[in-house]
Amino acid sequence: xxxxxxxxxxxxxxxxxxxxxxxxxxxxLRSVPxxxxxxEERRDGAYDDRPLPIGQGQTISAPHMVxxxxxxxxxxxxxxxxxIGTGCGYHAAVTAExxxxxxxxxxxxxxxxxxxxxxxxxxxENVSVRNGDGRAGWADHAPYDRAYLTCAAESFPRAVVExxxxxxxxxxxxxxRRQTLVRARRRADGGLDRERHGGVRFVAMQ
Numbered sequence: 001x002x003x004x005x006x007x008x009x010x011x012x013x014x015x016x017x018x019x020x021x022x023x024x025x026x027x028x029l030r031s032v033p034x035x036x037x038x039x040e041e042r043r044d045g046a047y048d049d050r051p052l053p054i055g056q057g058q059t060i061s062a063p064h065m066v067x068x069x070x071x072x073x074x075x076x077x078x079x080x081x082x083x084i085g086t087g088c089g090y091h092a093a094v095t096a097e098x099x100x101x102x103x104x105x106x107x108x109x110x111x112x113x114x115x116x117x118x119x120x121x122x123x124x125e126n127v128s129v130r131n132g133d134g135r136a137g138w139a140d141h142a143p144y145d146r147a148y149l150t151c152a153a154e155s156f157p158r159a160v161v162e163x164x165x166x167x168x169x170x171x172x173x174x175x176x177r178r179q180t181l182v183r184a185r186r187r188a189d190g191g192l193d194r195e196r197h198g199g200v201r202f203v204a205m206q
Contacts, residue, residue, distance in 0.1 A: 003035050006047040013049065014064055025070045028097035029063060037090040037118060054088045056108045058203055061150060065200070066091050072183050072197060073146050073171055075099050080141065082163060084134035084172075085150035085205070089115030092127050102127045103141045105134045107206045134205060137163045148172055151205040152179050161186060173202040 011030050020026055035046035037060055042052045051059040069091075075081070079099040083092050086106035092115070096102045104127060106112035112131040119127045130138060135157040137147070142163035149156070149172030156170050164170055166188040173179040181200045184192035 001035075001043075003033060003046070007034065010047045010049060010063060014067055017064070019064070020067050020071050022071050022074075024098060025067050025094075028070065028094045029067055031097050032090065032093045033122070034060075034063065034090055036122065037088040037093070054111070056111055058085075058087050058108070058111065060088050060090050061202075066094050068197075069148060069171055069181075070094060070098060072181075073148060073169055075146060079145040080143075082137060082141075082144040082147040082160065083150065084137070084147070084157070084160060086112055086115045086129050087150060089119045089127070089129070091150055092129070093119060093122065093124055096124050096127045099146075100126060101141075103138045103144070104129045105132050105136075105138055106130070107132070107134060135159060139163060144168060146170070149205065150202065152176070152202040153205045156182075156184065156192070161192065162190065173200045176204075 011026055035043050038046045038052055049064050050062050054060050075098040080101045081099050083104040086104040092102050092104045109131045112129050116129040137160040143165040145168050147160050147164050147170045152173040164186045166186055168186050170184045174182045179200050181197040182194055184194045
């Protein structure tokens with residue numbers, strides 16, 4: 001299987017849709033071998049632009065959604081980023097191509113262990129993965145410049161908000177049956193200025 005060629009075609013398709021403003025985001029997707037994050041029995045569809053099951057009732061996000069989220073976060077090379085919901089580690093790897101460090105929290109111990117090993121094997125030394133409750137964030141490495149959820153919640157968890165520096169951005173799918181991708185900038189008083197970026201569908205936070 002010519003994975004590189006299939007990945008190149010996927011990125012070409014994403015670029016033609018003209019939804020991604022930052023070319024660095026497309027370069028990041030070009031650099032990450034998505035097929036290595038997909039279970040063996042699902043790999044034939046690794047470069048289809050859709051989510052795929054990864055076990056434990058979780059999914060790997062569609063490439064276009066990973067790209068849109070990275071673009072909306074306006075990531076800088078020296079950013080420190082908190083990710084809630086590691087899953088298989090693919091989203092963290094794409095983010096890691098764009099920033100200084102990613103700290104990711106995964107609820108399922110098995111997925112956390114698999115993602116940690118996979119990321120290490122691929123050389124992502126700037127990604128740290130912890131098994132735990134994402135609602136608590138990861139206070140040890142706060143403050144973060146950016147934080148994002150890869151799972152849907154009713155609202156941004158208070159602990160996660162508090163771990164983002166004033167002026168920093170949060171992004172995630174909010175809602176239950178009807179979810180909206182929301183970007184929020186944290187104010188100095190701890191409040192959030194929110195923007196809505198369309199309807200989405202993610203697995204629920206656990």
